[in-house]
Amino acid sequence: MKKVLSVASEAVPLIKTGGLADVVGALPAALAGQGWQMRVLIPACRGVLAQLGKVKQVWTDPDLFGGPARVVLGKCGGVEVMALDAPHLYDRAGGPYSGPDGDFWDNAERFAALSWAAAAIARDGAGGWQPDVLHAHDWQAALAPAYLRYWGVQIPTVLTIHNMAFQGRVGATKMAALRLPPDWFHRDGYEYWSDISTLKAGLTVAYAITTVSPRYADELMRAEFGLGLEGVIQARAGAVHGILNGIDMAVWNPAQDPEIIPFSAGKMAGKAKNRKALMDEFHLDVPGPLAVLVSRLTPQKGIDLLPSSLEDFIAAGGGLAILGSGDPWAEGMVQGLAARYPGRVGVKIGYDEGLSHRMFAGGDAVLVPSRFEPCGLTQLYGLRYGCVPVVSAVGGLADTVIGATPATEAAGAATGVVFHPVDDLALRQALRKLTSLYADRKGWAALVRRGMKTDWGWDASAARYAALYESLL
Incomplete structure (x- = not known):
């Protein structure tokens, strides 16, 4: 069975603020039927390790953006989860992006660390497991394919845009803190109007770019939807694929939903x-x-x-x-x-x-x-x-x-x-x-x-992701 590492800032049932988590949590089971083993790498925000229960340490780094870190492997909801345990970055009150006082001041470093760990695991493996493909989601993980490219490592990478409005933009003074090579700070690299865009960093180098619907893939080539990055999407049009999201048809089943009085299309x-x-x-x-x-x-x-x-x-x-x-x-x-x-x-x-x-x-x-x-x-x-x-x-x-x-x-x-x-x-x-x-x-x-009666499950979309991964190998 071929292997893919999916790296994201959230995934159900462990961390959720929106639809990104639903997608990341649903893909592994859907891809298993296509002959792909997917593991999900997420930050070990407060409470995540407790939900994983028994875990196995598979990767360590003595200094991951300011402190020691490890990756542990566990299971939750049938998903194989690799949690990046770096207390100095993730053990905080609040959600994955913000606390009681607003957005965390060091979010750029926090998610650069997630991307760095993902790239290192893709390059070297973790606990004897090494992916054939790395699949990153949104700006929080977009530096993973970038780091691999900067290191000269040729591993197929996919970057999915769930929402172009969030671009990981920070000042150029963060270049060293994010471990970014200065010679990639140009219009065809991660430079964005004299700032850094971590999303752009990934978009310029990923083997393939996907969006979560075909129409959105087309829309992103226009200024009103591309929000400043439409030129990048136009330049990489041949690598852009629109693959529609699905839903978990077992969780969202009105005939068996414990929250409601059951009904179906045949019994309304x-x-x-x-x-x-x-x-x-x-x-x-x-x-x-x-x-x-x-x-x-x-x-x-x-x-x-x-x-x-x-x-x-x-x-x-x-x-x-x-x-x-x-x-x-x-x-x-x-x-x-x-x-x-x-x-x-x-x-x-x-x-x-x-x-x-x-x-x-x-x-x-x-x-x-x-x-x-x-x-x-x-x-x-x-x-x-x-x-x-x-x-x-x-x-x-x-x-x-x-x-x-x-x-x-x-x-x-x-x-x-x-x-x-x-x-x-x-x-x-x-x-x-x-x-x-x-x-x-x-x-x-x-x-x-x-x-x-319309089927919006994951099977058709998972088949498209599997075909895309195969085409990149």
């Missing part, structure tokens, strides 16, 4: 019961379509479009349940919506995994009005749970939701509502379309079942 009675339970939980009374929004509350997610888009939807009988956290202004704004529309808009600030399952199970529709969305998993969870997606026509949203139009409805192909451009007028029109579709009970039932 439980859906109505979940809807009633969700309204009770949010203290809502909604005669029309009940929409849900499970999201970070940031401008990227189009949250600011809600106040000017909801009035007609609410007047037509609709309602909205919101779960999320983010920018203080956005949290205040959605709380204001709940005060403005009592009984029709409910808000819970924070994140609750179980509640998110109950929301997809009880909601009639899920709103994803993102300005950009590399892949998006929310709309896939919605489809799986009979919660019709209302999405903007960007990235993975456009790749996974078939908008209801006369043509797609006549063909029996529609699975949701897709709108463009991303502004409040288009969102108002999309909500009007949602209300119209909901009123046709027979057509609505067919729309819901069609989405539920």
Whole structure:
């Protein structure tokens, strides 16, 4: 069996702040069926080692960016995990990127250390195990393929962009601290407008670049999505591959989900019961379509479009349940919506995994009005749970939701509502379309079942990753 080392800042079930963790945690099992053994290297943030239980030390470094470090091998949730145990870097209160007082001041060094360890393991092995391919995720791991290139080590590398908005940009004064060779500080290396970009460092040298949807791969060549790195993507277009994310079909299974009243496309009675339970939980009374929004509350997610888009939807009988956290202004704004529309808009600030399952199970529709969305998993969870997606026509949203139009409805192909451009007028029109579709009970039932029967598991995507790895060897 061929071997691949996947290096990332988070992975379920050990560390999660977003969809990156879901992808990194799901890929190993999916790839096993393709003949690849994947181990995941993550930082041993506080609490990680306790979750791993019995571990075996497989790698050490007496001075990894300011202190001693080791890598231990263990298992969690069926995933073989290599945890980088460097207390001076990772044993801190908070999450993987920030603590009670905000982002950690030394994040550049913390994730350079993760990349350095990954590159060293790819070059020399760890505990008798050495990967055939190194797969890095986002800016936090992007220096791993760069270090290998700087060392002159020829091991196939893949870098996946989960979100181009985060580029690992720091001042050039960090060059020595990050152990970067000065002769690579130029426009074709890691230099970015006189600063350092760790993401660019990896993009310029990785054997292959992947994005988490085909459309996002195309979008990144344009300035509004490439965010300053579109020239790099254009220059490396032949190495760029869009591979759609999947979801864990066992975890997200409405027929066996312990958080909800079970239902399926063939037995839908439980859906109505979940809807009633969700309204009770949010203290809502909604005669029309009940929409849900499970999201970070940031401008990227189009949250600011809600106040000017909801009035007609609410007047037509609709309602909205919101779960999320983010920018203080956005949290205040959605709380204001709940005060403005009592009984029709409910808000819970924070994140609750179980509640998110109950929301997809009880909601009639899920709103994803993102300005950009590399892949998006929310709309896939919605489809799986009979919660019709209302999405903007960007990235993975456009790749996974078939908008209801006369043509797609006549063909029996529609699975949701897709709108463009991303502004409040288009969102108002999309909500009007949602209300119209909901009123046709027979057509609505067919729309819901069609989405539920679509397979968004990992098998097809894992096969594409396996084929890409093979092509690089």
